[in-house]
Amino acid sequence: MQIRRDVFQAIADPTRREIINLVAYQSLNLNAIAENFEVSRPAISQHIKILAECGLITIKKQGRERYCEASLQQLNEVSEWIERYRKLWDHQFSKLDLLLEEMKTKSRSRKKNSN
Secondary structure, eight states, rough: OOOOOHHHHHSSHHHHHHHHHHHTTEEHHHHHTTTTTTTOHHHHHHHHHHHHHHHHHEEETTEEEEEEEEGGGGGHHHHHHHHHHHHHHHHHHHHHHHHHHHHHHHHHHHHHHHH
């Protein structure tokens, strides 16, 4: 039975993010991916397994080799989650900008009146 992992869990690890980066532009076999890291091949295999379980990588067998390809549609879930908070913070910063502009205007007005 395969555990369905969360895409957020997959991208939480810097090694897994770098693996995604590597295969986003080209299909690579496990050895080619492992050559980019200073950790053991079994450790890289475990990272790839997690990425495959959450759907960010598909593994295709070609002869004796297994090639990893990016399947980045799952990142839409992350993008949508972030977008909600981006909109919230944009709104908060807009309110702050208005408040600061109002404070500047009042400050200028006080300076004019004191002269």
